Amino acid sequence: MSKERDREVRSYSEAGVDQSAEEKAMAKATDLVRATFGYHPGSRVLMDLGFFANIVDLGGDPCLAIATDSVGTKILVAELAQRHDTVGIDCVAMSVNDLICVGAEPVSFVDCISITDVQPGILESILEGVREGAQRAEVSVPGGEVAQVRELIRGEGEGPHYDLVGTAVGIVHRDRILTGETVSPGDAVVGVSSTGLHSNGYTLARKVLLEGAGLGLEERVPELGRSVAEELLEPTAIYVRAVKALLRSEIEVRGIANITGDGLLNLLRLQVQGIGYRLDALPEPHPVFQLIEEEGGVAPEEMYRVFNMGIGLCVVAPADAAERVVALFREMGHEAAVIGQAVEDAGQTLRLPKQGLIGELGGFRPA
């Protein structure tokens, strides 16, 4: 049970959520979920909760990998812009990008559209996005659900309104499972470019750009080179083909982290005793991040906690393999670069020296 992705608010207190109470609630909740791990007599759950995806060992080989996620409030932008054909891509992306972090090959994806009204047009648009996402991720969509639940759903603009949840299943051979446990000091961290906000940080992004700065969705912003709607609806990158190629190559991969809510702190989910990360060569974030930071006066520690800041995926590999990893992602159409390294660190922190930030799971503080 990962923590809710969508805490896209400047701070918990501002959102009226008591963080410590919430954390206590999550701890009790995850205990309940863990209690189920032995309920199916013929299989074994291999990972703890909180990793990108989990793996179920059915006894044979391969094992099953599974991840579920929701698009979150990016949907509100789609509703305001009346453009519904991209959030399906995000829905696929969120869960398949989690699956590849355990070394799994995504096979199938199912979605559930909870919608106020099943109207012609909108369903096709949403599912055209799901189809496009499935094509990019090389997964089939063997089923799904459209639940007309008018009284459960609300949104922005005229409607219909909807929520979009997806689940991806994949396979991974037992001896190819990735958990990050082999990450060693000196390993390189390769950062793979995101396409922008992906599907995280939309509460803050909307508040700053649409409310604070008063930008119109169809307004062309010179710094972005396109309209606000185009920028905010840019689909989440799908890294499946590139990671499949990487895992099929002779390159040794030690860890993969999907950079979603909590930003680069997701690297710390590759929990290895005594290992931290120092990222001293982060590329300049996309203009949209700079725009949000400036227009909203958002502190760097908040920017780096809420947004991916230009990096959608991190791959940890032995230092001497790093350039081959970079070259492979570039060949597969993703910009990539070595952005730092794994380091000995009893505190298991994430250090961003140029930004003057030190992070632990939960948040950053000034260094």
Added chain:
Amino acid sequence: MSKERDREVRSYSEAGVDQSAEEKAMAKATDLVRATFGYHPGSRVLMDLGFFANIVDLGGDPCLAIATDSVGTKILVAELAQRHDTVGIDCVAMSVNDLICVGAEPVSFVDCISITDVQPGILESILEGVREGAQRAEVSVPGGEVAQVRELIRGEGEGPHYDLVGTAVGIVHRDRILTGETVSPGDAVVGVSSTGLHSNGYTLARKVLLEGAGLGLEERVPELGRSVAEELLEPTAIYVRAVKALLRSEIEVRGIANITGDGLLNLLRLQVQGIGYRLDALPEPHPVFQLIEEEGGVAPEEMYRVFNMGIGLCVVAPADAAERVVALFREMGHEAAVIGQAVEDAGQTLRLPKQGLIGELGGFRPA
């Protein structure tokens, strides 16, 4: 892509949904989903959309089965009653009961809770239900998602409000896949008792009981022998253990239908050319169905389309095996009885002679 489960309204026109436009939209939408069937290079999708669950052939054995569903507006009753520890059972039930219809053994389940506020207490209650459902279904819950999406979700009463979606995966050996294609004229239909409304028909049930009849949720209703809230929150029966025992037995099973939205018409999803069903021995429906019918003046064709009318699962088996099926379900704690039979019928209709109804996928009409 099954049709939306939750069209719990007296008629489409009343709900402001244009049925033919909706059907056209669904047809185009399902074409988009079907287009994905070949997207994963190493596997094959075995069933068409619209069946209870789909099966993905990974090349080896067993195959993977997958089904996703949402609890729907039963959640609004949980919110009004401030009792959140049972809808998780429904969430598990909806998808595992679909999986068993293809002969699959459910293995794992993941849920996504889209919630307005992550508050202590409510998350634990919801997940206590999920845990209980998982135990009854003998599945692990290897992961899940809590998405705090305040602006996407609404509900009834004070809140927090939430939507609950689940996905179940299972396994089925290639030579044990059930599609209903071996159903033959003369086969018996065994009806297994539901526990009440299960998770379908809540828009109509709430409208009739809470609005029309003005019953309070905590009001004890003599006909029900308990309060309205207790009746409406009765968890959906989970048939997994019984069906696993059935499929392990020497009894030949020809088809299994989960009776959800569209009620007994779900039998017709076991589509066999030239086969219909005649159910002439349906048991008296639970008192809650009679109460809704009387209080709401709801026509029988609507009652039988919207509600399960006391039957949560149908099993089709050779006539001479029927009593063994009945005995097995009773041993496993579910009331069951032969309720009718498969018949030669070019129109593939469902006939309920005692009720004077003829049904096709989509609805009933008077006979």
